[in-house]
Amino acid sequence: MANGRGTLVVISGPAGSGKGTVLGELMEMHPNYVFSVSATTRSPRPGEIDGKHYFFITRGEFDRRVAEGDFLEHAEYVGNCYGTLRPFVEEMLSEGKNVLLDIEVNGAMQVREKFPEALLIFLTPPDYTTLAKRLRGRHTETEEIIEKRLAASLTELEKACEYDYLVVNCDGRARVAADEIDRMVTTRPAKDRERIKEFIKKFRK
Numbered sequence: 001m002a003n004g005r006g007t008l009v010v011i012s013g014p015a016g017s018g019k020g021t022v023l024g025e026l027m028e029m030h031p032n033y034v035f036s037v038s039a040t041t042r043s044p045r046p047g048e049i050d051g052k053h054y055f056f057i058t059r060g061e062f063d064r065r066v067a068e069g070d071f072l073e074h075a076e077y078v079g080n081c082y083g084t085l086r087p088f089v090e091e092m093l094s095e096g097k098n099v100l101l102d103i104e105v106n107g108a109m110q111v112r113e114k115f116p117e118a119l120l121i122f123l124t125p126p127d128y129t130t131l132a133k134r135l136r137g138r139h140t141e142t143e144e145i146i147e148k149r150l151a152a153s154l155t156e157l158e159k160a161c162e163y164d165y166l167v168v169n170c171d172g173r174a175r176v177a178a179d180e181i182d183r184m185v186t187t188r189p190a191k192d193r194e195r196i197k198e199f200i201k202k203f204r205k
Contacts, residue, residue, distance in 0.1 A: 004096045005093055005094065005096065006032070006092065006093040006094075006095070006096050006097045006098045006099060007093070007098045007099075007117075007118075007119055007185055008089055008093060008098075008099050008101065008111070008115060008117070008118040008119065009033075009098055009099065009100050009101065009118070009119050009121060009181070009185055010101045010103065010108045010111050010112075010118050010119065010120045010121065011023060011100060011101065011102050011103075011121050011122075011123055011181075012102075012103060012104060012105050012107075012108050012120070012121075012122055012123070012156070012159075012163070013122055013123035013124055013156070013169075014124065014125075014131065014149070014152065014153030014156050014157070015135065015149045015152075015153070016125060016131045016134040016135045016138075016149070016153070017123045017124050017125055017131070017169060018123070018125070018134075018169045018174055018177070019102050019123055020102075021174045022123060022167075022169055022174045022177045022178050022181070023035065023100055023102060023178070025174050025175045025177075025178035026100070026178035026181055026182060027100070029175070029178060029179070029182070030098075030182055032096065032097055032098055033097070033098045033099075033100055033182075034092055034097045034098070034099055034100065035099075035100050035102075036084055036088070036089060036092075036099050036100060036101045036102075037051065037052065037053070037054060037055060037085075037088060038054055038055070038082050038083060038084055038085075039054065039055040039056075039057055039062065039065075039071075039081075039082070039083050039084075039085050040054045040055070040056060040057070040080060040081065040082045040083075041056075041057060041058065041059045041062050041080050041081045041082075042056075042080035043056070044056050055085065055088070059081065062074075062081045062083070065085070066083070069086075070085055070086055070087060071083040071084060071085060071086065072084045072085075072086050072089060072101075072110065072111045072114050072115050073103060073107040073108075073110035073111050073114070074107075074110075075106070075107060084101060084103070084107075084111070086114075086115075089101075089115075098185055101118075104156070105156050105159040105162075108120055108159075108163070109159075109162070112162075119164055119165075119184070119185060119188075120162075120163040120164045120165075121163060121164065121165045121166070121167055121181055121184060122157075122159075122160040122163040122165070122166045122167070122196075123166075123167050123169055123177065123181075124157065124160070124166065124167070124168055124169065124199075124203070125168070125169060125170075126168050126169075126170050127202070127203055128150070128153075128154075128203055128204065130170075130171065131150065131153060132146075132150055134171075135149055135150065154204060157200055157203060157204075158200065160196050160199075160200060161193055161196050161197060161200070163196075164184075164191055165184045165189075165191065166195075166196045166199060167180050167181055167184075168199075
């Protein structure tokens with residue numbers, strides 16, 4: 001953090017990497033972290049509050065703000081648009097907050113292009129076997145969908161070399177992973193792309 005300004009921290013990782021749990025631990029332990037509120041064109045679900053869960057806006061306003069450059073990243077999914085509003089992020093950073101952004105790899109690359117000072121961290125299980133066990137252990141998806149998620153995870157992992165750091169989230173050690181993320185944000189250790197490349201090779205075996 002320079003001159004009291006916070007850091008934009010982008011977290012990516014495959015389904016089953018435990019992003020939600022790790023980020024929850026991080027915000028519980030360190031109050032200076034806040035979760036980025038995304039904008040969406042979909043309708044609010046019961047219990048969702050505008051400005052807390054999402055910024056709910058019309059498709060027309062979304063398209064206009066895209067054209068005006070207000071989004072750090074955006075995408076369309078199942079007919080609805082989602083994106084990260086730069087003004088909200090800038091406001092939180094100016095207050096000294098570290099802003100956490102949980103997005104997939106394509107969105108992370110958009111953020112890197114538009115906000116190069118952002119810190120990109122890839123969160124992953126320790127190995128392919130652990131990832132498969134976690135996905136099947138949720139008992140929420142068919143085997144076909146799980147296989148698709150596992151295949152997608154390998155594609156996502158190849159992008160990890162384009163991130164600043166890689167954090168391994170072992171079972172039952174979410175707090176350790178959260179501490180490691182905070183250490184990277186606060187101390188900015190030297191990047192070790194070779195270590196990441198070696199991890200990717202071992203993960204796929």
